Amino acid sequence: MNRQKNLVVKYVLLVLFSLFILVPFVWILYSSFRSESDLFSGKFFQNAGGLNLDNYASVLTKGQTGEFGTYFLNSLVIASISTVVVVLIALFGAYALSRFRMRGKDSIIVSLLLSNMFPQVLLVIPLFGILFRMNLIDSYAGIIITHIILGLPFGIWLIKGYFDGIPKEIDEAAMIDGLKPFGALFRIIIPITAPGMVVAAFYAFMVSWGDFLFASLISQSLGTQTLPIGLNKFFGSTQIHWGPINAATVITIIPTIVLYAFLQKWVVEGLTAGSVKG
């Protein structure tokens, strides 16, 4: 009896947790297919059979919400390039920190962790000045440079963890077989650490895709504005068109969710590895 009661409690809790996580998604997804007159009918299922793609159509073709396609493209270009740059730099950095004996290595590793402390709202003030002097305000490059800061520390830390897990004997053996240190990196270590790189890439993409602060200050025109800025623009306008905004929000979250769905197992493993090892 007691056991059964326990089980019921556990299921109830599980359902509550799932609802807490899911309701915001389900509600906006459902709303994004409803016409504005249904949204403001005050009824949950008003005309529930009349779900349609009008909100999506009005977002994707230039309509009342404007240049959504451009925001999407800007986000895609910026996040993709940031990801490639972060993974490349992190790969070399992690290799150096894992495989070479150097003075000051420990302090570099500590500063990786400490970099989390720097408030981004503070860093962006001097960074804005630096990018201004480099003539990079309102450019992809300017935004990408700031997004490297977001993804790099965690990327290095993560990939280094994977490197550390490979016994040094393996690359030493490779070197005896005549491979140069970089030969060992590319032919042996990278294939083994591929999962770590995938997770670092996913993280770099996710933080770049989600950044609002840096992008909102550095981009000054439609040509460089990203999705979070676009969302905030629709959302902050005096007359909010909720139908298209809901559709725009769904489109904004889908890429990271799809990526995550594909990489789920690796991502969870990669994220938890560091903290479980300690």
Add this chain to the structure above:
Amino acid sequence: MTNEKKRALTGYLVLAPVLVVFVLLMFYPALKAFFDSFTNYSIFVQQPMFVGLQNYSLQLSNPEFWAIFGRTLLLVGLAVSLQYVLGLSLALLLKEDLKGMKWVKLIIMIPWVIPVASTVVMFDWMMIPKYGLVNMFLEKVGLGGWTRYWFGDPQFAFPLIVMMHVWRNMPFYTITLFAALKSIPKGFYEAAQIDGANTWKRFWHITLPQLKVPSMIVIVLHVLWTFNNFDFIYLSTGGGPVGTTEVLATQVYQTAWTYFEYGKASAIGILMMGLMLAFSLVYIKLVRSESA
């Protein structure tokens, strides 16, 4: 050059891109902000001048600053403790072999991977007056008197900010603590059971101590994240209504980009960084003594 030296040199070369990024994009800006915080640097002065501790004393003698400071700590304290308790509960639940668990594990991280800006729209859409999910629901169950624009209510805006933080980051605690739970040797529990320890005792004496290190790591990461987070509040309430959700990060932003007082803004930011530095040092010390 000896072989050893040659190898170390190669090491630095391989590391060079990282060093360039860190020095140029993080340490130099941090240092610059530190110097700026002692000047009257703003859009309105041609030549910024050294003003000593003026920017700091301006803040520290201002009751408004302390109110915002206290609210920031309250936000961090509430969000992180709720995230921990809920995240750990869900992790413990996931360890049970319940039906549908696979699905929960699949969806659990989704709040964490989406942009904060979209999370804000999702929550605001649920909270709008009259036609938001929450208000429609209240109307349905006969609590129509309670309906309101929840983000615009001075009493509820702050709890909602806490809730968005919990919603986004709780999953991270869950997957981390779940992985840690799985790595606790089963033998520990079996031995305790033989000794007659009940469920609570096993939790207090085995589970919690075994989770110490991963717990400390997730907590510190999220104290830093929540303390420094700017977009949840800026995008949802902008610090309002009537300043009830203003935190240090939004203060820095406003001072720098609404009033263009970079020196003053830097001073607040440096105070934030100092506090987090102290916090991290205490943490590192705790971990060191733990592993020693």
